[in-house]
Amino acid sequence: MKKQIAQKGLASLSLSLNVPGFPKSNHTVNVFFRCCLQELKYNLKAHLVDIDDNESIEVCDEAGDFYLVPCSTAILTLLEIKQVCEDFEQNHPLGRFIDVDLNDQQGNTVSSGKSKLCFFCLERPAIECRRENAHEPEELRSFMFPKMADYCRRQHDESVIAKLSSLALKALLHEISLTPKPGLVDKFSNGSHADMNYQTFINSTAAISPWFVGLVREGFTFRDSDMTKALPIIRNIGLRMESAMYEATQNINTQKGIIFLMGLSLFACGNLFSQSDHFKTEVFRTIIRDICKDLIKKELVAGSESAKSHGEKIFLKYGFSGARGEAESGFRTVFEFGLPQLTGFAELNDEVIIKSFLAIAAHNNDTNILYRSNPDVLNALKKLCKKALGDFNDQNYSAVIDFCKNENISPGGSADLLAVTIFVWLVMRQFDDSTI
Ligand SMILES: [Zn+2]
Structure with a gap:
């Protein structure tokens, strides 16, 4: 889907959640995802990030909840948009569960080169813990789901x-x-x-x-x-x-x-x-x-x-x-x-x-x-x-x-x-x- 958008010469922006183990979504996760999506859209609009929501894709399948939208680079550069996405993750109370990715006009992920800390141990980069399966999926899930439910309840x-x-x-x-x-x-x-x-x-x-x-x-x-x-x-x-x-x-x-x-x-x-x-x-x-x-x-x-x-x-x-x-x-x-x-x-x-x-x-x-x-x-x-x-x-x-x-x-x-x-x-x- 990212490639399809790239074929039209457009960048794209996606939202997904870091949910270890299976299933990738359930009622709590889905409600939390939709809550985050709405917040993300307000945030992007507030920062003049020009997304084409009419062409957006929102799915929930075996890979979990996912949103993808074409994104124009006419007003902001890719790096500026990337910064808005990173700030969103960083400022969100449960931002460590959230992935906002930006893809360039070739469909490749735009990276800021910064590594995120593992949300569970807060000691090592998330990518290392994930690669080494440092934590049991069940342990991670029972850590994050109540936090998601609590966040949605408060909202x-x-x-x-x-x-x-x-x-x-x-x-x-x-x-x-x-x-x-x-x-x-x-x-x-x-x-x-x-x-x-x-x-x-x-x-x-x-x-x-x-x-x-x-x-x-x-x-x-x-x-x-x-x-x-x-x-x-x-x-x-x-x-x-x-x-x-x-x-x-x-x-x-x-x-x-x-x-x-x-x-x-x-x-x-x-x-x-x-x-x-x-x-x-x-x-x-x-x-x-x-x-x-x-x-x-x-x-x-x-x-x-x-x-x-x-x-x-x-x-x-x-x-x-x-x-x-x-x-x-x-x-x-x-x-x-x-x-x-x-x-x-x-x-x-x-x-x-x-x-x-x-x-x-x-x-x-x-x-x-x-x-x-x-x-x-x-x-x-x-x-x-x-x-x-x-x-x-x-x-x-x-x-x-x-x-x-x-x-x-x-x-x-x-x-x-x-x-x-x-x-x-x-x-x-x-x-x-x-x-x-
Ligand atoms: Zn860890």
Whole structure:
């Protein structure tokens, strides 16, 4: 095949793996090979190595996994390309298992003259150990396969972590951008807020989002059987997010509630996906419940003497447990009211998101409303939301918006639960939970 490419006057570049013994490939080796191939292609492109991937050959036979591609020397010389290939091998964490070979226009291997060290003993040139059969193939295979599997697993986990944090950001942006919203900040109105607008939320979202990856990662590595020990870990990151939020908003509390709820959600997802490739609703809810076990008793009942936060003051006055209660219940409002409104839809649009919000607000004892108002106003709002959901039209939805405006209230707690609902829906779509 190299000769065939050479007959067209072209150089060629190949990827293969150094697998001693037989068979030369198995599932682990094949997955690792495809992972390396993708990395190699990015690397070549980044260094302007011009390969013709349409003419590439990718096979897996008795000789193992193999990729061969014609390569142009119009931009880089053969030696420059050889250097890119060597750097790739050298910089790759498992580069000693990888062979990237370059062949000139005659089909001959381009050599840099450097000898590689044996990946097993790290003492002698690989070529010597191979020639003398210095190591048993089985010994070599059981040395390298777990390393390959571990590498692929990490790559997979990293992509799941990136995906989850991206979905969290997406959920927040969808919730913030939903317009119009009753009493809440949206694209065209500040709702019942004098001190914040759409830009404030964009700024604060941008400020907290870099921590999403860390929250998922903590969940991935958490192994304690006592899940309540996760809470200080999540809080520790959450406090940093709060600082970043206050810095970005000039000391306005835009997203304290969602930092807590999304922090829990991301950690729980990390923990779930460290054990499963699929989202499982009940496992997710159990993890949240276990992390927040006795939260109301520990934090609201015990702390009621020195109530400081909005949530603590409302609990003292009315007994409503707010975001903590929702968390301790494993996001009851999210799963029983918010999510069913989104179930069955292939795409989200404003109408379904508004309906999900109304379903949440119709059942949520929103402490944000109680803080500014009283239980009568809360109950009146819940009734209006129920009516607007049951008979959804502009008039009924406007009635909810007008009511919040007149009462100068903002259902921020329900908005936070909406963001969590959207996040869970997105995660279910991405990681195919069969219940959706
Ligand atoms: Zn050796």
